[in-house]
Amino acid sequence: MSYRSLRCPHCGRELQVPEDAEKIVCMFCAQPIELNLAPGPSVRLGEAVRLLPPETFSTVIRFDGLNAKNYPGKFESYRDALGPALQAYLKEEAAYGEEAAEFFSDALIDGFEQKGKTIRQTAANAFDLRISITSLTIPAILDLNTPAADRLADLFLKKWNSAHKKPLGKATFSTIQSGFRSKLCFITTAVCTELGKGDDCEELQILRRFRDEYLLKSPGGTAKISEYYLLAPFIVGAVEASGRSKPEWNRVYRKHLLPCLSALKKDRPRQCEQLYENMMSELETKWLK
Numbered sequence: 001m002s003y004r005s006l007r008c009p010h011c012g013r014e015l016q017v018p019e020d021a022e023k024i025v026c027m028f029c030a031q032p033i034e035l036n037l038a039p040g041p042s043v044r045l046g047e048a049v050r051l052l053p054p055e056t057f058s059t060v061i062r063f064d065g066l067n068a069k070n071y072p073g074k075f076e077s078y079r080d081a082l083g084p085a086l087q088a089y090l091k092e093e094a095a096y097g098e099e100a101a102e103f104f105s106d107a108l109i110d111g112f113e114q115k116g117k118t119i120r121q122t123a124a125n126a127f128d129l130r131i132s133i134t135s136l137t138i139p140a141i142l143d144l145n146t147p148a149a150d151r152l153a154d155l156f157l158k159k160w161n162s163a164h165k166k167p168l169g170k171a172t173f174s175t176i177q178s179g180f181r182s183k184l185c186f187i188t189t190a191v192c193t194e195l196g197k198g199d200d201c202e203e204l205q206i207l208r209r210f211r212d213e214y215l216l217k218s219p220g221g222t223a224k225i226s227e228y229y230l231l232a233p234f235i236v237g238a239v240e241a242s243g244r245s246k247p248e249w250n251r252v253y254r255k256h257l258l259p260c261l262s263a264l265k266k267d268r269p270r271q272c273e274q275l276y277e278n279m280m281s282e283l284e285t286k287w288l289k
Helices: 071-096 098-118 123-142 147-163 173-181 186-194 202-217 221-242 245-265 269-287
Strands: 003-007 014-018 023-025 032-034
Touching (some): 003 071, 071 147, 221 245, 221 269
């Protein structure tokens, strides 16, 4: 009996399988593999890149269009458009491993950087491009729900964040969608949840009033809120996944939120604004880079 080599599309481990087998179970991760869908000698490196549709880079989701009502439809349309390319990528990754991941992630980065050069260079447009990547592209990759997809997302983010001052974060569709249900007060909500406080606790009410009655009306306030909405869910996700969320949220409460709340109670919103900016800068550096 003759055998051929392939990588499990689920765990990435190399397997030796009979040439005439149609279906096997991976001996490492126990996941079923349809061999007529598994990569064989005909898999060509770069086919996934050739299948990337124009929508990969042309679809831009504006922050003011990102809400619980509109986001699911936009995401599903984008994910479906990328589907053939991503499925082809899984086969290439199984056949070529890291080489395929490098090739595909570089193509994504090149495409988005070219898109960045063609749009009018304003802070708003740059932000919309970043939010499109973090709310559409990364979740579409992660929606494949395989280790190979997870590795691709990590590699893309590592390369992008090393080349750009403003980091991007990693989150799934469900993580982002759940953020709308928490009224987009991601970090404060995470802290208050850890402290056993409810959604209508004093801290959240005070900071929401600060956001709506002061920050939204101040010069540059909308941009600051948008930046927070982009990064905060990924910071929360990183903290929660670290296994150190309890001490970290308690530290954030003592070091950042308590002084901010104290400033607001003394009618010093500008001081609170600066304290909150310092908190975000510290958390970005600690958890996203």
